[in-house]
Amino acid sequence: MMKRLAILAGAGVSLALALAAPAFASTGAEGVDPLIFRLAIFVLAIFVGYYVVWSVTPALHTPLMAVTNAISSVIIVGALIAAVSGSGQEMTSDLWLSKGMGGVAVALAAVNIFGGFLVTRRMLAMYKKKDKPGAPAGKSGGH
DSSP: OHHHHHHHHHHHHHHHHHHHHHHHHTTOGGGOOHHHHHHHHHHHHHHHHHHHHHTSOGGGHHHHHHHHHHHHHHHHHHHHHHHTTTTTSOOOHHHHHHHHHHHHHHHHHHHHHHHHHHHHHHHHHTTSOOOOTTSOTTOOSOO
């Protein structure tokens, strides 16, 4: 398992370096193409995220879901800002695109938050004690 993870990590770093190599080859570090540089960072972030998520122990999945819901709530604030951007300006195609993408982001983040809370609630329900079928609820017996 560890050997496979090491091979995948090496492949991820190699892929990121291969993507970034043309950006550095032309004029050095001063003339880096921003698109290629951001793409290399994105590929590295994918690999880091993959290893972080899959190395979480099962006992930590519920707190991790709660943090994910918190991150989604921050994302929805940014999406709302994007959706209301450009108030009082002429409605250009770029502004329509910004408002439309902001609206789509709000909808997707809302679905993510709602689904995350449902999953967290279900996971927390697995840790509750189950009532015995014959015992009356709320009675401690004896008195």
